[in-house]
Amino acid sequence: MNHERLSMRLERVAIHIPKGSVLADIGSDHAYLPCYAVSNGLCDHAIAGEVVEGPYQSARKQVAMTGLEAKIEVRKGDGLEVLNPDEATCITICGMGGTLISSILESGKEKLGTAKRLILQPNVGAANVRSWLIDNGWELSGEEILEEDGKIYEILIAEKGDPLRPYRADKKKGLMFGPYLTEQFSGTFIKKWQLEKKHLERIIQQLDESGRSGLETKRKELQSQISMIEEVLER
Structure with a gap:
């Protein structure tokens, strides 16, 4: 360059x-x-x-x-x-x-x-x-x-x-995914969020395997993000 x-x-x-x-x-x-x-x-x-x-x-x-x-x-x-x-x-x-x-x-x-x-x-x-x-x-x-x-x-x-x-359609999703990027729904966009979903799933698995208590709030937060990703990708 x-x-x-x-x-x-x-x-x-x-x-x-x-x-x-x-x-x-x-x-x-x-x-x-x-x-x-x-x-x-x-x-x-x-x-x-x-x-x-x-x-x-x-x-x-x-x-x-x-x-x-x-x-x-x-x-x-x-x-x-x-x-x-x-x-x-x-x-x-x-x-x-x-x-x-x-x-x-x-x-x-x-x-x-x-x-x-x-x-x-x-x-x-x-x-x-x-x-x-x-x-x-x-x-x-x-x-x-x-x-x-x-x-x-x-x-x-x-x-x-x-x-x-x-953000008038959905501010929460717009902030996370990008209102224009969600609309464009390109192959790169899909790849990014498929990778992010796998990353979040690995974190949840690590939390579960740690056996530590008091992690339920964090787990629910991560699962909520995964659910949003799935919803966007399944359009």
Whole structure:
């Protein structure tokens, strides 16, 4: 992977960057996404944010190597603190857990004033991201699910709007499975939740084999999740 050829996961993220955006890529690593976006005319200007020294230096080298210093700024800092208020119009946060993505958004939400779109790619815990979007007035406008190198990823696209609109059919299931992903019902979606069902069943088996008392509440919670998965997959 490089700035000319992204991973499939980041290519799908890039597709959703609105033309003319000021892009902020948080946790940018080597800055491949902003370099690709600027080079291909997907955005006019970009900010690559990194909190770790090694990736920060890698991002600086990548931007210099591509000759894009005039259009891409590499900044070191934690999450959205690298941004000035009302600076970015599109923010991408990719390759982290959903809990961490939600924490980054929560800690820096005062920087989201002029942001028109969030493109979020949690490796796990997408339900946490959906919950944050609802609580903070962001409407989920699209979702994708894909498999790459044996891992399954979800991409969430959100804009300011009615945060409950996508969940009117069933909020609980929408948060867990994704309202758009459930509707699309792709082979990758089915595979993800078949694997998750097996994982939960293994946990229940381990609880039962442990012989410990006081685990009934946890067991019922896991069984409830399994029942929801079965209901969705049997549509």
